[in-house]
Amino acid sequence: xxxxxxxxxxxxxxxxxxxxxxxxxxxxxxxxxxxxxxxxxxxxxxxxxxxxxxxxxxxxxxxxxxxxxxxxxxxxxxxxxxxxxxxxxxxxxxxxxxxxxxxxxxxxxxxxxxxxxxxxxxxxxxxxxxxxxxxxxxxxxxxxxxxxxxxxxxxxxxxxxxxxxxxxxxxxxx
Numbered sequence: 001x002x003x004x005x006x007x008x009x010x011x012x013x014x015x016x017x018x019x020x021x022x023x024x025x026x027x028x029x030x031x032x033x034x035x036x037x038x039x040x041x042x043x044x045x046x047x048x049x050x051x052x053x054x055x056x057x058x059x060x061x062x063x064x065x066x067x068x069x070x071x072x073x074x075x076x077x078x079x080x081x082x083x084x085x086x087x088x089x090x091x092x093x094x095x096x097x098x099x100x101x102x103x104x105x106x107x108x109x110x111x112x113x114x115x116x117x118x119x120x121x122x123x124x125x126x127x128x129x130x131x132x133x134x135x136x137x138x139x140x141x142x143x144x145x146x147x148x149x150x151x152x153x154x155x156x157x158x159x160x161x162x163x164x165x166x167x168x169x170x171x172x173x174x
Contacts, residue, residue, distance in 0.1 A: 035138035047076075054080035061160035067112040073160035097165065101125065102134045106143060107163060109154050116150035 002150065009094065047056050060074030096102060116135075119125040135152065138144040144152045145161065166172050 037059055050076075054078060057082060059161070059164045061163060063159055063163065065110055065112070065159070069156075071156050071159045073157065075161075093141045093143075094165075096143055097135050097162075099134065099137075101130075102138055102143075105134060105138065106154060109144065109152055110159065110162075114147070114151050114153060115151075 043058055043060070047058055050056065056076050056078055058074070058076040060072075062070075064073045065069045097106075101124070105119065108119065113119065116131065119131060125131055135144065139146065139152075143154060143158060145155050147153050
């Protein structure tokens, strides 16, 4: 292959990569193996550098909540064991996020409203029996912890994963 042909092939590959740049979920194997991953896809570039057999799932975040709390978190997991596992164990944790009122409670907690007294003033959250039922479900799934009488928090290790799950729905992306 001549230098001119190699340059043309390289330009085609770069154009293909640039076309994939804004496509969420671009499969790693779809990226040409002879070119580096573009610098703006730094997380994908790091995964490619690590070259874990079978691939890897990485999610991370650095968040400052409205109340000033700061959380940094990341996890990288090999894809093969994730694909091979029985996913039924995840059902209760995901199901706890499957109700609009529970999502609203989590949003309010992350926004700084952390007490039952604050929530009961909201019409959508009123009715203590209903409210406590949803709080119990969120606690059982590990999305909320009690910090004293009627005060709740999202555990620090759950803040970024919760936001990652919400982002992964594609419904909240702007």
